[in-house]
Amino acid sequence: MTNDPLAPLLALTGVEPAFAEARERVDAALRHRSLRRHGGQVAAETGLRAAVASAALEDHRYDLSEVRAGTVTDPVVQGALRVSEALDGLVDLWPRAPRQVLARLHMLAARGAVPESALGRLTSGAERVDALAGLVAGNERTPPLLLAAIVHAELITLRPFAGPAGVVARAAARLTLVSRGFDLRGLVGVERGHLEREPEYLGSAGAYATGTPDGVRSWLRHYAAAVTIGADEIPQIGDEVLAPSGS
Numbered sequence: 001m002t003n004d005p006l007a008p009l010l011a012l013t014g015v016e017p018a019f020a021e022a023r024e025r026v027d028a029a030l031r032h033r034s035l036r037r038h039g040g041q042v043a044a045e046t047g048l049r050a051a052v053a054s055a056a057l058e059d060h061r062y063d064l065s066e067v068r069a070g071t072v073t074d075p076v077v078q079g080a081l082r083v084s085e086a087l088d089g090l091v092d093l094w095p096r097a098p099r100q101v102l103a104r105l106h107m108l109a110a111r112g113a114v115p116e117s118a119l120g121r122l123t124s125g126a127e128r129v130d131a132l133a134g135l136v137a138g139n140e141r142t143p144p145l146l147l148a149a150i151v152h153a154e155l156i157t158l159r160p161f162a163g164p165a166g167v168v169a170r171a172a173a174r175l176t177l178v179s180r181g182f183d184l185r186g187l188v189g190v191e192r193g194h195l196e197r198e199p200e201y202l203g204s205a206g207a208y209a210t211g212t213p214d215g216v217r218s219w220l221r222h223y224a225a226a227v228t229i230g231a232d233e234i235p236q237i238g239d240e241v242l243a244p245s246g247s
Contacts, residue, residue, distance in 0.1 A: 003141075004141040004142050006135075006146055006147065006150060007142075009146060009216060010143070010146065012216065012217040012220065015217060015220045015224075018224035019145050019146065019220075019224050021228065022145060022225075022227040022228045022231065023145065023182075025228045026183065026188055026231040028231070029234035030234070032234060032235045033238070034235075034237075035187070035238060041241045042234065042237050042241055043185055043187055045237050045240070046234070047084040047186065047189075048068065048084070049064060049189050049192055049233075050174070050191040051067075051080040051083065051191075052064050052067050053189070053192045053194065054080045054083075054166070054167050054170045054171075054191045055074070055079075055167065056195055057166055057195055057201070058076050058080075058164045058167060060074050060164075076109075076113055076163075076167070079108060079110055079113060079164060079167060080167050083109050083167055084171075086108055087178070088186065090104065091179045094136070094172075094175040095136060096137065097137075098133040098137055098172075099129065102129070102133075102155075106119060106120050106121075106165070107120045109164050109167040109171070110161065110163040113163040113164055114163040118162045118163070120161075121161070121162075122160045122161065123162050124159075124160050128154065128160070132154045132155070135147070135151075136176070140180075144176060144177055144182035145177070145223070145224070146220070147176050148174075148180075148182070149220050149223035151169075151172050151173050151176050152169050152170060152172065153205065153208045153216075153223075155169035155173075156169040156205050157206075157208060170190070170194070173190065174186065174190065187234050188231055188234070189233055190227050190230045192230055193225065193226025193227060193228065193229030193230045197222065197225060197229070200225075201226070203218070204218040204219040204222040205219060
């Protein structure tokens with residue numbers, strides 16, 4: 001059996017306990033009573049909020065209510081919404097053809113924000129993207145949360161696509177969590193956690209880019225915190241969904 005090349009990262013100080021806590025919070029949130037009958041509504045609301053947060057992290061910031069009302073035409077926001085809506089259809093393809101999925105995500109995210117000739121095309125970092133694709137494809141060894149964190153970090157620091165490359169990075173991480181069974185129904189809005197801790201998000205991504213153990217540890221602990229925030233929002237959304245019907 002081939003060893004997991006990312007396994008040593010779990011030994012970095014504080015990483016494994018942070019991941020364990022995130023897992024526990026997700027498991028607790030997924031027991032919320034709203035998910036028994038209204039899981040689809042909760043997932044749709046999570047997707048909307050995640051898209052708005054992802055666009056905001058690209059500095060395209062709008063109130064959730066405006067986006068919900070359909071009055072926002074900003075191409076980055078519209079791209080983030082398209083990506084969110086497309087994720088379910090890409091889950092099975094992601095671990096089999098990650099390069100193809102990344103190109104598709106960029107085409108969805110960047111339409112209207114970059115020239116058509118740039119859609120789906122790498123602008124830099126082809127070798128690292130290939131290496132990342134090799135890590136994702138068929139990888140059943142790396143724990144899902146760790147793999148998602150590394151996928152996100154590699155893409156957010158490399159930014160290998162023109163325009164809103166961060167939307168692609170966050171979507172690829174979400175696909176990893178879903179496809180590996182950590183969040184099968186796509187209910188954890190990790191993007192909301194990144195936005196809530198935006199200075200830490202940006203700082204830890206920069207720290208990761210240094211390649212030092214402390215930098216990587218900083219990012220992994222931030223990622224676990226963002227997942228925890230996303231998990232804690234599930235019951236809030238669930239209560240809002242239940243409120244109109246009282247069910």
